[in-house]
Amino acid sequence: MNRFWMLFFAFFFLSPVYGDVLYLNEGEEHVGRLVSITSGSVLFQDFDGNNETFSENEVAHVLLSKIREGDLINQVASLTEPTIKEILVSAPSNSDFPQNDYVTLFRKRSVKFNQDGSVFYENRQVTKIFKEPGLDAANCSFYYFNDTEKLELAFAHTYNSDGRIFHLTDDALSEESIYTGTPEYNRLRKVKFALKKVDLGSVIDVCYRVRTEKHSALRPYIIDTVFGQREPILREELVVEFPNSMQTTVQPFQWPASGAPTLTTSTNPQTGETTMQWKFSDTKGYIPEQNMAATNRIFPRVFVCPQTTWDDIGKQFQQALDSAAPKPALIEAFISDLGIASQSGQVATLRALYDGIQRKIRLIGVPCQDYGFDPVSTDIALTRNYGNSFARITLLYFALKHLGIESSVGFVTSWKSGGTQEKVTSLGQCWEAILKVNLDEKDYFVCCESDYYPFSFLPTSYQGSKACFLKNYSFQFETLPDGGSNQNRFDRQLFVKVSLDGDMDVKEVRNFRGPFEVSLRGMRSLKDKEKQNFAEKVVKRIHPHAQLRDFSFSNLSDFREPVVFTLSYLIPKAAIKASDQILAFRNYWVDYSGTSASLASRTYPMDYWATEEKVNTLVVELPEGFDWTPWDRNFSYDCSCIRYFSTMVQKGRTLVFSDLFQANRKEYDPKIHYPHYRECIFTLEDIAKQWIILENSAGKDPLKPGFMQAPEPQG
Template sequence: MKKPFSDKPFTAIRLMVFFLFGLPWPVPADTLYLRAGEQAEGVLKAMEPETVAFEEPGGVKIHNKEDVARIQMQQSRRFDDITDAAMISDPDLRQCIAEQPSESDYPADGSATLLHRRVFDLTTPGLVRETTRTITKILRQRGENAASTTIRYFEDADKPEIDFALTVTPDGRVLHLNDTAIKDESVYARFPDYRRLSRLRFVCKEPAPGSILDVQYTVERTRNTPLEPFYSEEPFRYDSPLLRKEVVVITPSGTEIAHGLSAACAGKIDYSEISENGHVRRVWRLKQPESGIMQEPLMPPRNTFIPLLTLGAPASWDGVAQAYRAMLGALPPLSDPLRGKAVELAKHGGAAAIYEHIAKTIRTAPVGQHEFRFQPHSPDETASRGLANELDKNVLYWAMLKAAGFDCAFALVRNRMQGPLDENVPSIRAFHRSAVFLVKNHQFSTTVSDRLPFEAVPGDLQDAPALVFFDKGARRMKIPVAKPSSERDETRFEARLHEDGELDLTIVYLATGNGQPALRAFKDFDEQQLRHRLEAAAARIHPAALLKSYKTSDLSDLSVPPSISLSCRIPGFATTAGGDLMLFNLPAVDYSASDAGRSSREYGLFWFQTSRARVAGSIELPKGFAVYGGPGRIRLKTETVAYSARFSAKANRITFEDTYDIKTLCAPASAYADYKRVQEARAGLARRRVIIEKRP
């Protein structure tokens, strides 16, 4: 366990006390562990050469030292002396208790945030003292997870401290955090080269319905370089109801603070500013309570629609870009062997060969640059390790492209899941992703995945703002959105129906763009695992499907679109009615309108990428049978989505083809009616049965 409180009198260093010290330790709520397996909470009163005196709720007990495994000391915290709600004098907690909502006030929510206050003290140069206080009411059992708190910090630059964590029970008892409930751990311990982010986790006692939880913690964060500046995005709406929220920034007089409010803040946030004792106290306060966020299908990222305050150190975009360009320019040059490798790859396969080499030979560590550092490792170090995060892989990619003579630029990217970029707060910490821009092709790419081809950009990076660092200057750009025709998922089938209702089916799955990773994932399975998963895929086509054989393309070759072919037979595929009629649903046509089940919606629509899904195939009918009825034709076109389907019959063969396009990345809630209409039409078509009859 790490020791984040090592400069305090009762610290995590003293969590384990072995009985060599022989000193009284009057700290409340210590924990005594006996070798027999029992444990008790209380206060360590004294240690003698052979015995331990430990005060428990029933009085002081004397234990032989040989019976005691260890004693865990409790850190002293604010409000430790309060044991009953009547003793509470803190005005914030008293107000929250007095004005607490009832369960009936929020019938759809598990908890409600009564107060959330964030204070950023920037009065010490290079240091951010960040204090967070949250008072929460548990309304129902499903809201008990609000008792869990996580404090994230960099172990080499930050110092967290839990100020207090109280539970005020419905019967008026005040319970305090026990240090045994605290867990301090590295988030990415399995990636030693990226081990920096840690977290303190703890749970308040007895978070039952009706309880009020009051938690405050402080983190001192060192933020003294242009590559690691002060930056924070503060939401003013949560999943659960939010009754009060304040964000306070304290700076020396004459010091500015970069800040920006999202469009959703209009009319909802009050601002005040007070100068006293050589400091300026800026306060942003929620005017009225905000309801919880109701989850909907195709939910947009919340930062796109909630009130959001962005804070940062004073800076300009030119200054931010200049500092980062200087850091990139100071990276060690490629070694001669690595430079030679880049030239060789480019000679035989161009930029795509360099891309594929890095994507496939260097595994991706899932550690964001905001979770480690914005300064990358050297390209040679990344190449030699064989494991790197996206930032390091893309810096290597950029360096090798330049060594091979390509005109390219490195880019930091704010992915769409983060919400819009606030132009008023210039900071590299606004960007959680990275990419490389090929100037001649006007193309962005990222080596983050060995399942995505060179020409495809991950969906969450499309239409995303990028800060692009050219040899001479930098520019903010938008990553282009791919057309649906380049983001295809295609299913083709050929089938033969027998008179007993059994179907012989061959079905082929193909994909381009962001549809490829789902198919390429099968490359990671051994033969037994692959067959098992493809048998499951056949069962999804029809529960009675029996896989006969399968074939895949080279799923590791990023230059060739992936394909997987299944051959199966399906006993009882068609339902027979007497000897003259047969009924069945088209294979591979299984659509649902479950994401459009509501009559209306509150939020807009959001998709990971544009796309085109196409199904095409034919079925040979038994001799003497002809089509009596089928799905027919559909043609629907809206600004957001489009769908067309065509069913036809000729002689003893039926053919079907449909195409479904998602034409945009997002749409307003007003577009939902059109989307719902198209989805219901698709689902209705999938339910329509083909009816064939035997004719003389």
């Protein structure tokens, strides 16, 4: 303990601190200080220093508030710690940052790797609140793993502009389990608390420490830091200390030529420790942009983790995987129940196993990051019928192995966050498990994070991302295939008959593939009436007068086929009758919006959600005597990033419209690619605005120049 904190504790016994809460059996509660419990009597002192005695029989319980570092100093003038004194003296005023909700005055994160393998982490943040949204900074939460880590909330103070200091009390602190229902996965804990007396102009000062007793390749320790946030940060420090005998991976990304954090490295020959310190300051913050790429792909980022090799990690993982193997009788019974023997061919076997696991093993939503990379025994999934995505992957791996089919377990993180980095030798950067199976010279990638993913569908977040797979006791890296028109696809066919009075009789077929089918497959749990309500809502979104006649879904449990949703409906008076000679209507099924291209220019790259293809085909049967008035323009756009084609032709009594939208790129550089995107979106929304005007050419009663107003509706 350093001298500063010793001074704090010296104060402790001089001044009472009021944060205990006494709860009476009869429903009342008192806030103050528990003075003593003797001979069955509880002596409690309130805020004003008045003592009250209760019998233990009257008291349900007493919540004791912990006295934390600095809790006995109640005036800013009494502070002695140099860091906070200096920060408070030089803190800016609201007028210096008129647009900001808050400013981070100081943030220091210190990581100390110890010789015994433990790691000590301290995080201190001092924030000045300027505007009401900034008050949320006074509600904090931190996470840790309860079996390997100890979290200590060192202090949480509020410094008010009138010079008073307020401290956290434990009635506004809670330690919670995140996954209580499934004990096998219940490692993660959250500590949350609310600081007291936070006003606009207050400064809040929070410090917590985590001691990680042990970590391993499969319960990895990793620091992943991004420098830069929406609100300004005046002083940021990241300090990493490690013994020289311990190799540490320090891997920077997106390091700009100017404005990057400054790094100082020093070695202390006496302690044999190296210290790396990054310092950073950004007085502006950034203004978020629509569909902006993740900050960890734009701003300076540093990974810090104990140095190892993918070979070492691979060996440890292989060992853990082997020890999670199921009892032969259990896996045999599971495979036998699925009727795998009747499948012909390895691909069919793989698919049948995947379908069976998805159906029989209830998914527990605990990602590897919230649990670890050492698999839970496969017997648990087989005997209890539940498991997280990793447990499902592990079960699939063992089932395939049992049947003599080789596969590789791997891990992946999202494309948006930059994918798995080979230079960073830690599984800690990964989110989830994935399985790779090579059959008939084709790679199949299997994810089990949703019950509604079709076989070998890669979630869009992993498409194009880098993953690592276990092979020969090591991890090997591979970029996963992008989605494109095969995986992420939506097709729609419409047959519309327009009557002379403007009614439309519509038959619509929607084909969903990949990500589009996931939400619809979830509808298999709905009752028939709920599905009908859904279909009625869908057609009303197309037109307020649309009346559903019929609808159907393909078998939503059949993952071999795309989801097909068919609708039949009538839209009375869908076409406006502007005169006896003119019928006009909008293409209700092409409803593109320009929102995503609202910015004329951008500062940061734009992310498009996935590569994809969408196709619409509309066949309109025209009323007798009416012909389409052509648009006299072409609605198409084509570049390597993004394509849109449309055609509209009248053939006899039918008008045929078709269009195709294809996104081939996911990241749009603000200067090079975003203008392409924007131009394409202009084209899309131009066509969405376009009306289809039909003129009666047969009658040729010349249009009377002049005005017509529709008659007032009768009835």
